[in-house]
Amino acid sequence: MWGSHAGLVSAADELDASLDLNLTGESNRAAVSTRPNARTMTLSIPGPRGQILDRNGKSLAQNKVVWYPALMFPHFNNPTRDFVIEWGQERVKKANEVFGLEWMVKDEDLWQHYRHRRWLAMPITHVVTADRKKELEPQLIDGLILHPIYQRYYPQGDLAAHLIGYVGSKGKLEKGPINYGDPIFEFTEGRSGFEKIYDRELTGQNGLLHLEYDSAGNEVLREEKRAPRQGGSVVTTLDLDWQIRAEEVLAEHAHKGALVILDVTNGEIVAMASRPSYDLNSFVPFITTKDYSDLRENPDAPLFARSYQAEYPPASTFKAVVALAALQTGAIDRWSQIDTPAFVKLGKHEMWNWNKKPEGSMGVVKALYRSNNPFFIKVGISTRSQNILNTARALGYGQKTGLPLVGEKKGLLPSDEYMLKYHKRRMTDGDTANLSIGQGVILATPLQVAQGMAVIANSGRMSKLQLVRQVQDSNGRIVSYNRPEPHMVNTIDPESVSLVQEGLMRVVNGGGGTGWRAKLSYTVVCGKTGTAQWGPEEKEQKLGWFAGFFPLDRPKYAFAMVYEGRPGEKVGGGSKAAPMVKSFFEPIKDEVEQTLNPAVRALIVVEEETAVADDSVAIGVPGRATVVDEESDEAFYVPRALLVEEDPQPYIPGNSPVAPARAVPVVEEVEEPDFGEAPPRARIVEPEQRQSYQGEPPRIDDSEPPPLRALIIEE
Numbered sequence: 001m002w003g004s005h006a007g008l009v010s011a012a013d014e015l016d017a018s019l020d021l022n023l024t025g026e027s028n029r030a031a032v033s034t035r036p037n038a039r040t041m042t043l044s045i046p047g048p049r050g051q052i053l054d055r056n057g058k059s060l061a062q063n064k065v066v067w068y069p070a071l072m073f074p075h076f077n078n079p080t081r082d083f084v085i086e087w088g089q090e091r092v093k094k095a096n097e098v099f100g101l102e103w104m105v106k107d108e109d110l111w112q113h114y115r116h117r118r119w120l121a122m123p124i125t126h127v128v129t130a131d132r133k134k135e136l137e138p139q140l141i142d143g144l145i146l147h148p149i150y151q152r153y154y155p156q157g158d159l160a161a162h163l164i165g166y167v168g169s170k171g172k173l174e175k176g177p178i179n180y181g182d183p184i185f186e187f188t189e190g191r192s193g194f195e196k197i198y199d200r201e202l203t204g205q206n207g208l209l210h211l212e213y214d215s216a217g218n219e220v221l222r223e224e225k226r227a228p229r230q231g232g233s234v235v236t237t238l239d240l241d242w243q244i245r246a247e248e249v250l251a252e253h254a255h256k257g258a259l260v261i262l263d264v265t266n267g268e269i270v271a272m273a274s275r276p277s278y279d280l281n282s283f284v285p286f287i288t289t290k291d292y293s294d295l296r297e298n299p300d301a302p303l304f305a306r307s308y309q310a311e312y313p314p315a316s317t318f319k320a321v322v323a324l325a326a327l328q329t330g331a332i333d334r335w336s337q338i339d340t341p342a343f344v345k346l347g348k349h350e351m352w353n354w355n356k357k358p359e360g361s362m363g364v365v366k367a368l369y370r371s372n373n374p375f376f377i378k379v380g381i382s383t384r385s386q387n388i389l390n391t392a393r394a395l396g397y398g399q400k401t402g403l404p405l406v407g408e409k410k411g412l413l414p415s416d417e418y419m420l421k422y423h424k425r426r427m428t429d430g431d432t433a434n435l436s437i438g439q440g441v442i443l444a445t446p447l448q449v450a451q452g453m454a455v456i457a458n459s460g461r462m463s464k465l466q467l468v469r470q471v472q473d474s475n476g477r478i479v480s481y482n483r484p485e486p487h488m489v490n491t492i493d494p495e496s497v498s499l500v501q502e503g504l505m506r507v508v509n510g511g512g513g514t515g516w517r518a519k520l521s522y523t524v525v526c527g528k529t530g531t532a533q534w535g536p537e538e539k540e541q542k543l544g545w546f547a548g549f550f551p552l553d554r555p556k557y558a559f560a561m562v563y564e565g566r567p568g569e570k571v572g573g574g575s576k577a578a579p580m581v582k583s584f585f586e587p588i589k590d591e592v593e594q595t596l597n598p599a600v601r602a603l604i605v606v607e608e609e610t611a612v613a614d615d616s617v618a619i620g621v622p623g624r625a626t627v628v629d630e631e632s633d634e635a636f637y638v639p640r641a642l643l644v645e646e647d648p649q650p651y652i653p654g655n656s657p658v659a660p661a662r663a664v665p666v667v668e669e670v671e672e673p674d675f676g677e678a679p680p681r682a683r684i685v686e687p688e689q690r691q692s693y694q695g696e697p698p699r700i701d702d703s704e705p706p707p708l709r710a711l712i713i714e715e
Contacts, residue, residue: 047204050231054240067146070123075217149185154280162305165193166283230474237268246273256564258306266484267463274306311443315530318438325391327496368503380436395452414441450560457555460492518581529573542571
């Protein structure tokens with residue numbers, strides 16, 4: 001997969017690479033003192049980085065060979081400083097002409113490089129591709145070469161950029177005397193996303209190249225002491241085709257927003273997109289200060305991963321949680337009828353229904369598909385805030401998901417302690433009213449909302465979310481893997497959750513439901529719309545949600561879509577976010593139907609006479625067949641290694657199989673990069689109090705309380 005042995009030898013010959021000073025023993029010291037041009041060197045060949053793959057083995061991050069313009073000094077007999085400098089500057093000038101550069105090298109740097117490192121190339125970071133190499137190479141002069149290196153390459157550009165992350169140089173090449181193990185080109189390391197979290201697993205093993213030069217400066221020995229080995233590959237749960245669709249649907253329907261799709265049955269994230277995004281290749285081999293500043297200062301915040309870093313008020317999508325809490329605690333039952341006026345008055349504040357109209361008496365199912373604010377305000381107050389928050393936590397709100405994500409936010413669930421700390425009072429009925437319609441202090445990420453819908457779809461059972469399936473070595477052998485864990489059954493009454501499911505089904509499929517635009521022709525979609533004021537009050541911005549799952553009978557996929565409106569734009573969750581569901585899933589009807597109705601799998605039958613009675617033989621041992629009971633929550637499948645077709649890459653002498661990598665660690669906390677200014681958050685409106693906010697999202701600390709946020713505006 002990395003080419004022939006001759007490939008790297010010729011590349012090294014082309015570089016005329018001489019490597020690092022390795023003088024041991026008195027004989028070598030004497031040789032240097034009596035033969036000053038003789039050298040013995042051992043240099044490092046950076047190991048190629050492993051790939052990041054989708055669930056089907058399609059590449060999301062890989063390597064390619066590029067070339068840098070470089071000076072390669074020959075051996076001069078007793079040269080003067082001026083001669084060396086003149087020779088070097090002549091070739092720097094030629095490089096600028098050929099490659100269109102403004103390369104400037106100090107005279108002293110040229111002289112010191114010749115004195116201490118003339119056996120190694122002196123490159124400039126300017127990428128020359130294979131096509132340009134063929135065009136430009138005939139224009140080069142003696143001593144001006146193209147120096148080959150491995151470079152990280154992201155074939156999909158900005159696709160899943162926030163998840164994949166990027167790499168950077170570990171440090172510039174040394175300028176002084178050569179030391180043992182100096183690299184022939186720069187080492188790289190992960191700086192963000194999977195590249196950072198799985199840096200150890202992706203990093204290859206460096207090779208060692210031993211070189212010897214005689215007193216005339218001629219190479220007399222080139223010996224590979226250790227072949228470099230490629231790093232392991234990280235196989236994600238993402239489906240590349242679905243991820244592409246997710247990005248396209250967001251681009252078609254929203255200027256800014258997020259989309260998350262996960263598999264209800266095993267917790268795997270199938271697609272997770274944030275818009276706008278950025279091209280990962282702009283960070284390779286480096287990004288200029290100006291370009292990075294432009295990204296950070298962009299008002300659309302392309303470095304900000306809205307799918308798991310944006311903390312939004314969940315708006316009316318949270319009514320499913322409130323309904324479940326009310327049913328669980330007995331505040332209401334399936335027969336309860338609540339009068340729903342046009343507004344509910346708390347103190348001097350009027351909290352209106354989204355359509356400004358009274359809708360008579362209704363039960364919980366109708367209240368969900370009509371998204372009636374007065375119903376949930378009344379029911380939420382009678383249920384009490386603590387019961388609502390307990391149910392929300394059981395569904396995953398207010399905590400990180402545990403996925404390998406850099407900078408994931410945990411959202412915010414209010415409490416008496418929180419309100420005392422930041423508002424000098426306990427939770428009031430006004431706070432509970434706000435909470436009951438997904439507004440006020442509560443915040444959630446799109447990922448959390450999708451997870452909550454998955455738990456409701458799964459009748460209260462929560463699978464641990466998965467974003468990485470396995471890590472393989474360079475030969476495709478599995479060295480660690482994440483299996484679907486047994487469901488954690490929450491204390492949720494099946495009858496209660498079935499009523500919520502029915503209400504969510506009618507949101508899309510019933511007469512008068514607010515989410516009818518999400519309806520699919522081939523399956524029953526269940527979901528909930530949500531709309532809230534968003535951003536500074538004077539900009540009149542709104543936020544639209546649609547979150548849910550399908551099909552109703554045997555749920556397979558859960559999702560959350562978020563639409564960030566422009567200033568003054570009319571936005572509704574039903575009109576802006578719900579159509580994304582149809583836009584995504586309707587064109588792939590045949591593919592989705594196959595996943596909803598898979599072919600029956602044959603069971604592996606163990607013959608009685610060969611059955612093993614030893615309890616030490618466990619289900620799911622890698623490399624062993626597993627008997628799977630389709631109805632059992634305990635059954636799981638052991639993932640197999642994926643066959644990956646590698647792209648041509650530079651040859652490394654003696655390339656051999658990589659040693660198995662160590663198991664992937666669970667990363668609980670990762671240092672969060674500075675993404676610049678995040679989008680503004682929603683306003684809060686409490687009785688007799690208004691406060692607008694814009695700028696950096698607040699954090700919970702002892703310095704000052706976060707601002708208040710908005711009540712729901714409309715559906």
